[in-house]
Amino acid sequence: MQKRSTRIIVLKFLVVFILMITSFFVLQHNASWYQQPVGEVMSVKNLSSQSLQDQYGNNIKQHDERVKVKILNTEKKNEIISFKNTYDDAMAITQPLHQHDQIFLSKSEKSWGLKDFKRDTFWIPILILVIGVLIITTGKAGVMMTTSLFLNVILFIFTIYLNLITKDANIFWLFILFSLVASAITLMFVMGIKNRLTWTVLLTVITSTILAMSIGLLVFSLTKGKGLHFELMSFITQLPQPMFLSMTLVGVLGAVMDEATDMIATLFSVEREHPDIGLKDLLITGRHVGQEIFGALSNTLFLIFMAEQIPMAILYLRNGNNWGFTYTMNLSLGMIQTLISAIGIVLTVPAGIFWVWILHKWQQKKAGIQS
Structure with a gap:
């Protein structure tokens, strides 16, 4: 049985290798496309x-x-x-x-x-390799994850297309709709549409994202946008503030979904092991899980932001600019996005505990009525 399983895995990798080689030679001669x-x-x-x-x-x-x-x-x-x-x-x-x-x-x-x-001759075979290894190693979960990624890419392109063809469109509202649909697609494909965990994570993601963006907008309103140089954003062809808010929204969504999935999955495991768990114990467990995730995830966001800005920051400094001017011209907007994402990460903990508790009580009430 084990030998048969090994042969099947080897055969799958061989198929991926053949697809890579075939795509390489096809794309090497596809200039007519x-x-x-x-x-x-x-x-x-x-x-x-x-x-x-x-x-x-x-x-x-x-x-x-x-x-x-x-x-x-x-x-x-x-x-x-x-x-x-x-x-x-x-x-x-x-x-x-x-x-x-x-x-x-x-x-x-x-x-x-x-x-x-x-470059398609090289990056498409590499893409085939990555997707192939993912599907082989993770099975059905990998297929569903790849499908959701493909659908989200199509949805993202469609959102940009709507912005291009719609006169006076506010890209921020378009990306609000994109975020809602993309979150639902991702969670339903990865976790299943009938899974209570899916809907709990989705409610948590929506709640914490709305709260984080609302806090950011409130601060922008109270300070009247002082210190925010939206005009310094590169390659902007429409109003920069909605564009910045759209970028921030997508960043917050990714960070919040990452944390919410891990935290709520852990809380569901605790709930299954201790069906009679009280609100206090649930709060303590959720807080501990959130503390474990928050530090690593916040630093990851910061490092991603810094890695993206290193080339331009060095370019500014090498051309005689001081740190203050470099931060204002190159780093300030990205740092604000990181801070708003960090706020979303913090709010995910109470939001997740709230929805786990609400659905837990609803499940208990439903079971009591049926019994």
């Missing part, structure tokens, strides 16, 4: 290198290379073009090209140039 020009680098010749220094004393080496590219699609298919590619050692914006790289091309009035790299 794209409307924009795609090319393959035939050869690269280094032309020159020079050292540059900006006004702040930052030194960097810049390189020029001559690239020959074969166009793989459009009416210019199989045509060989040549252009100069310039990159620097930092490779933050510009990057070197190598033979057999597939790239998207752009054409100005006189010449061709590099627009972006074609």
Whole structure:
């Protein structure tokens, strides 16, 4: 029996490996799927290198290379073009090209140039590997989790699309609806629609998220937004405040759902072992569980925020700006998002205990009526 189980697992991994290899070769030759020009680098010749220094004393080496590219699609298919590619050692914006790289091309009035790299050849096989390993190791739970993730991605794209096609749409209200539906989809697929745990977690997530966002909005209103530089948000094409609130809402939702799932699952286990548990004992248990989760989760949120901001913070500091200006320009809004998420994490404990207790009493009353 054990050998048969091992063979099945090996066979599943073999299927995942075959799918990875197949997708790699298919995507290597899928240039016809794209409307924009795609090319393959035939050869690269280094032309020159020079050292540059900006006004702040930052030194960097810049390189020029001559690239020959074969166009793989459009009416210019199989045509060989040549252009100069310039990159620097930092490779933050510009990057070197190598033979057999597939790239998207752009054409100005006189010449061709590099627009972006074609990366589907690599990231889709990696995605297949990740999903395959997840499903093999977790079974049905992995299938349901992957399905909910796929649905949430579609829902997210649809929400953005609604914002784009709706005139004068308030993106914050659209993301409120997105958060409600995404939370329900995730919990129902992962825990089951008829599971009492699902509805308890969902009620807790909604309650603590609403409270955290309400506290944030109340503080913004009382302080009249002083110190909040929404205009510093990058690539904003509409009102920045609703956009910031939408970003914050999604961040709070993720943090709260993580904590609520762990805490309420623990409280349900305690409830099953001690059906006659009182409110005081439930409060003590919930508080202990919340204390264990709160510290780690809050620090995780802070570290994620800091990791995201490190490149820009270093860029500001290396260009002669002090810490105060760097914080104001680059870190302040993210820190506020982290604080609101932390408030949501704290409120999840009493909200979770409240809903566990309410549903526990309702279950007892229902059992008493039936008996």
